[in-house]
Amino acid sequence: MTAEERIEEPETMDEVPEEEKEEVEVEAKAETETETFEPSIVGILCNWCSYAGADLAGISRIQYPPNIRVVRVMCSGRVDPQLVIYTLLEGADGVLALGCHPGDCHYQSGNLEAQEKFEALLKVLRHTGMDERFQYEWVSASEGARFAEVVRGFTDHIRSLGPSPVPEDDIARFRLRAALREVSDFRLRWLIGRQRNIQENGDAYGQESDREKWDLVMDKVLRDQFIRAQIIERTLEGPASVEDMAEVIDADTVEIFRHVQRLRITGRVAIAGHRGHSPLYRATGVEAE
Amino acid sequence: MPGLRKVDRLKKLLLILPCDEEMEGLLDPESLAEEMNDPENWVFARSDPRLCGPDRSDYIADLVKETEAQAIIVGGPSDRTHGSVWRQEASLVGIPPDRVELVPLVQQCIYVTDEKDAARRRAKIMIESALARVDTGIDRAVERVKAMQAVLVIGGGVAGMQAAWDLADFGRQVYLVERTGELGGRAHQLSRTYPTQDCKPDGCCPQSCRDCQFTPRIDLVTSHPLIELLLESEVRSVKGGIGGYQIEVHSPETSRLLEVGAIVVATGNVMFDAGEMGELSPWHPDVISFLELEKLIDWQRKEDRAWEPLRRPSDGKVPKNIHFLQCVGSRDEHHGTIECSLVCCTYAVGQAKDLKDMLPDATVAIHYMDMRGPYRGFERHYLEAQESGVLFMRGRVVEIEPDNGNLMLSYEDIDIGEPVTMEADLVVLSVGQLPTPGTAELAQMLGVPLDDDGYIGEDNTTYSLWDRRGVYVVGCAAGPRGIRYSVRDGREAALSIDAVLRRTQIELADNIAEVDDERCVGCGQCVESCEYGAVTLEERTDLQTGRKYRVAIVDPRRCWGCGNCHATCPSTAIRLSGFSDDQLVRQVELASGGHR
Ligand SMILES: Cc1cc2nc3c(=O)[nH]c(=O)nc-3n(C[C@H](O)[C@H](O)[C@H](O)COP(=O)(O)OP(=O)(O)OC[C@H]3O[C@@H](n4cnc5c(N)ncnc54)[C@H](O)[C@@H]3O)c2cc1C
Ligand code: SF4
Numbered sequence: 001m002t003a004e005e006r007i008e009e010p011e012t013m014d015e016v017p018e019e020e021k022e023e024v025e026v027e028a029k030a031e032t033e034t035e036t037f038e039p040s041i042v043g044i045l046c047n048w049c050s051y052a053g054a055d056l057a058g059i060s061r062i063q064y065p066p067n068i069r070v071v072r073v074m075c076s077g078r079v080d081p082q083l084v085i086y087t088l089l090e091g092a093d094g095v096l097a098l099g100c101h102p103g104d105c106h107y108q109s110g111n112l113e114a115q116e117k118f119e120a121l122l123k124v125l126r127h128t129g130m131d132e133r134f135q136y137e138w139v140s141a142s143e144g145a146r147f148a149e150v151v152r153g154f155t156d157h158i159r160s161l162g163p164s165p166v167p168e169d170d171i172a173r174f175r176l177r178a179a180l181r182e183v184s185d186f187r188l189r190w191l192i193g194r195q196r197n198i199q200e201n202g203d204a205y206g207q208e209s210d211r212e213k214w215d216l217v218m219d220k221v222l223r224d225q226f227i228r229a230q231i232i233e234r235t236l237e238g239p240a241s242v243e244d245m246a247e248v249i250d251a252d253t254v255e256i257f258r259h260v261q262r263l264r265i266t267g268r269v270a271i272a273g274h275r276g277h278s279p280l281y282r283a284t285g286v287e288a289e
Numbered sequence: 290m291p292g293l294r295k296v297d298r299l300k301k302l303l304l305i306l307p308c309d310e311e312m313e314g315l316l317d318p319e320s321l322a323e324e325m326n327d328p329e330n331w332v333f334a335r336s337d338p339r340l341c342g343p344d345r346s347d348y349i350a351d352l353v354k355e356t357e358a359q360a361i362i363v364g365g366p367s368d369r370t371h372g373s374v375w376r377q378e379a380s381l382v383g384i385p386p387d388r389v390e391l392v393p394l395v396q397q398c399i400y401v402t403d404e405k406d407a408a409r410r411r412a413k414i415m416i417e418s419a420l421a422r423v424d425t426g427i428d429r430a431v432e433r434v435k436a437m438q439a440v441l442v443i444g445g446g447v448a449g450m451q452a453a454w455d456l457a458d459f460g461r462q463v464y465l466v467e468r469t470g471e472l473g474g475r476a477h478q479l480s481r482t483y484p485t486q487d488c489k490p491d492g493c494c495p496q497s498c499r500d501c502q503f504t505p506r507i508d509l510v511t512s513h514p515l516i517e518l519l520l521e522s523e524v525r526s527v528k529g530g531i532g533g534y535q536i537e538v539h540s541p542e543t544s545r546l547l548e549v550g551a552i553v554v555a556t557g558n559v560m561f562d563a564g565e566m567g568e569l570s571p572w573h574p575d576v577i578s579f580l581e582l583e584k585l586i587d588w589q590r591k592e593d594r595a596w597e598p599l600r601r602p603s604d605g606k607v608p609k610n611i612h613f614l615q616c617v618g619s620r621d622e623h624h625g626t627i628e629c630s631l632v633c634c635t636y637a638v639g640q641a642k643d644l645k646d647m648l649p650d651a652t653v654a655i656h657y658m659d660m661r662g663p664y665r666g667f668e669r670h671y672l673e674a675q676e677s678g679v680l681f682m683r684g685r686v687v688e689i690e691p692d693n694g695n696l697m698l699s700y701e702d703i704d705i706g707e708p709v710t711m712e713a714d715l716v717v718l719s720v721g722q723l724p725t726p727g728t729a730e731l732a733q734m735l736g737v738p739l740d741d742d743g744y745i746g747e748d749n750t751t752y753s754l755w756d757r758r759g760v761y762v763v764g765c766a767a768g769p770r771g772i773r774y775s776v777r778d779g780r781e782a783a784l785s786i787d788a789v790l791r792r793t794q795i796e797l798a799d800n801i802a803e804v805d806d807e808r809c810v811g812c813g814q815c816v817e818s819c820e821y822g823a824v825t826l827e828e829r830t831d832l833q834t835g836r837k838y839r840v841a842i843v844d845p846r847r848c849w850g851c852g853n854c855h856a857t858c859p860s861t862a863i864r865l866s867g868f869s870d871d872q873l874v875r876q877v878e879l880a881s882g883g884h885r
């Protein structure tokens with residue numbers, strides 16, 4: 001979904017028939033009373049396009065919600081999925097990453113590299129239920145108005161989602177921590193890094209791979225990795241049985257068990273004891289993120 | 290990590306500029322500075338009119354002395370517009386560029402909202418973020434590279450020749466690589482140049498063009514002992530960076546490796562081929578471009594027919610109806626380029642006037658959108674053309690149809706607002722200018738970015754203290770311009786290069802990627818992610834086990850500091866200084882702590 005689609009033009013009062021006006025006003029008042037939620041939004045902007053677009057919006061005096069706090073990077077290609085997840089873990093209600101339009105990157109193709117990372121990140125975030133809180137868009141240096149529009153749209157969208165569950169909800173934090181572990185994993189990072197190259201040049205055997213097929217593979221890998229990351233997170237909290245894990249992990253015990261076995265083989269979890277007949281597992285050789 | 294030292298905490302001088310009226314009203318810089326001032330935590334905040342006055346540097350020097358500040362944070366302007374200004378200011382008091390932060394209160398705070406509280410809150414958050422950035426920064430050991438003293442000039446038009454001549458004059462060895470078999474470039478092909486029309490052609494003048502007072506002489510450039518001319522040659526590969534480039538040049542018989550400290554790109558540009566604009570019948574022999582007109586004039590001259598009138602190509606008749614069409618393939622969204630080519634109005638007006646003088650009975654008309662002559666002297670030149678009887682018609686010709694041996698022009702006359710048709714027997718197309726083919730490949734080799742319109746970006750003509758590339762783009766290689774400006778570009782580049790290489794040691798202090806050898810597993814992802822070929826894998830041998838392993842190394846001279854490698858490296862071993870994880874993490878932490 002793009003920002004434009006999200007923005008619903010508010011009806012102006014002039015268009016509302018006289019007799020309904022009162023009603024609308026009362027409603028509006030009621031709304032402002034409940035609507036005290038001011039989301040915290042972190043905008044990661046590339047220096048050459050979107051940051052310049054933000055400057056231009058200001059100079060052109062186009063107002064936008066001041067909720068967005070800007071973090072400048074030189075290129076959207078510098079935006080590590082880790083950083084976005086970390087930001088959400090810190091309690092930000094939304095993260096907006098902006099870069100140059102495809103073809104306009106100051107560094108040739110940093111934004112395309114970024115897009116690959118962001119698409120993978122969105123898939124990861126989907127498992128955590130937080131994907132709606134991250135969005136990436138392209139804004140050029142000359143698009144001050146568009147910058148304001150994107151920020152307004154995203155802020156409204158986050159407002160409608162309500163506050164981030166992170167501060168209150170243990171499960172939400174647990175999942176994000178697992179996601180952070182997932183995107184810090186060497187193999188996954190390697191795969192994301194290869195993504196664009198494989199798309200463009202085919203795989204190592206010179207075979208062309210089409211996007212759909214690749215996406216299916218990625219989906220599977222990401223789901224598996226997410227479950228494993230959650231197993232590690234859960235067992236870091238304390239020894240846990242497969243049943244304990246199933247309470248927090250969105251997968252059945254059979255699937256979890258399969259992954260636990262994999263992790264045992266690679267030496268990342270070990271049996272720590274038993275509760276009744278069920279073995280308890282604990283993480284080994286990994287640290288909390 | 291060798292060469293890196295984590296900064297503990299710095300004494301920070303926070304300067305909030307009070308000069309903007311609206312800022313004054315909404316933020317009250319003075320009280321904001323008072324509020325932010327926190328000497329215990331090493332934040333020294335000031336807002337003083339002197340910051341915007343003529344004694345700014347003295348005032349700042351005093352403040353730095355008084356507070357022993359190690360970093361400067363400026364509240365007001367944006368890094369994009371004023372970053373270099375303030376980094377220079379800071380360098381005067383010995384503060385390195387990576388310890389200067391700009392907080393764009395003007396662009397990103399005071400106009401965003403007109404609510405005082407919200408603006409103030411926003412300003413504080415922005416400032417805190419900048420303070421955190423310098424405190425979490427990484428001090429780079431300043432990298433120094435030795436400078437080779439020779440210079441390579443690519444392209445032997447007026448711009449390249451001027452650069453080569455001046456550099457050789459400073460005593461430097463210069464290699465001048467030219468694709469064709471002769472020097473002079475475009476200017477040398479023009480019979481006359483405007484608005485400074487000097488002598489009439491006589492064929493034996495040694496100048497590279499008729500703008501003779503301004504341009505370098507081909508014979509002198511050719512015979513200069515320090516200029517080595519490589520004609521019919523091209524650059525094949527480029528390695529290294531500022532101070533030490535290794536360039537492979539192919540010439541007809543040989544291939545050579547040149548070692549130079551800096552490179553001048555003077556490859557000019559080319560003209561739009563109107564072939565794709567079928568509606569203008571470009572295939573018709575009497576629909577010609579500027580260069581074909583030059584050929585007609587040249588033919589007339591060479592064959593010693595100087596006093597004969599010009600003849601049209603199709604049947605050799607003397608034309609009676611000559612029409613110039615401006616902006617063909619320029620200022621056009623569908624053909625050529627949307628940009629103006631800058632010289633064609635001047636040139637067409639001059640050619641039209643000369644033709645009118647030559648053929649007083651002929652109708653000579655110029656169809657134009659706006660007359661653009663960005664040169665001193667143009668207006669007089671334009672008036673003269675009007676006085677001599679050249680017709681100026683505003684409107685874009687939409688169609689040219691061959692008609693009975695002649696040509697029919699249809700167009701909308703903007704001044705009378707009606708469609709008009711008109712007969713012509715010779716049409717000259719003022720075609721736009723486009724980047725020289727091969728520019729993208731050359732840019733890729735040199736590791737410099739292209740602008741939106743395909744020219745090498747002019748922001749690389751960094752005639753500045755912070756030059757890290759040693760690549761200078763001059764003349765039409767950086768976009769259309771007149772002869773004098775092309776020549777001046779060449780001269781400017783020569784001066785800057787001389788100043789940079791003279792230092793013999795070049796300091797590289799900016800955002801550069803660095804590899805943590807301990808973490809790097811040699812997977813090579815970073816090599817692929819870097820658009821500038823700045824990262825390579827080096828094979829090493831473990832002295833104890835004798836095992837061979839690979840590790841990434843960054844050539845700091847080629848790194849542009851985008852950080853793509855940083856976010857891509859699977860083992861987070863390669864890091865971009867100035868945008869380290871510590872810095873960004875601290876910034877997002879501050880930013881996430883909501884309004885709640
Ligand atoms: C039709 C026309 C009319 C003009 N009229 C006027 C006028 O009246 N007044 C005025 O002031 N200006 C005029 N100009 C502009 C003027 O010609 C230019 O400003 C000037 O010639 C630019 O010089 P340059 O050295 O930058 O490029 P060029 O003269 O184009 O020289 C570039 C050189 O680089 C060489 N080259 C290209 N690529 C490579 C490569 N990869 N390797 C090696 N060599 C390479 C080319 O062969 C060429 O010799 C006119 C231009 C045109 C097209
Ligand atoms: S991507 Fe990272 S681990 Fe791989 S070679 Fe580069 S620096 Fe080393």
Ligand code: SF4
Pocket residue numbers: 801802818819820821822823824843847848849850851852853854855865
């Ligand atoms: S920061 Fe950018 S330019 Fe520098 S080495 Fe990394 S990818 Fe290449």
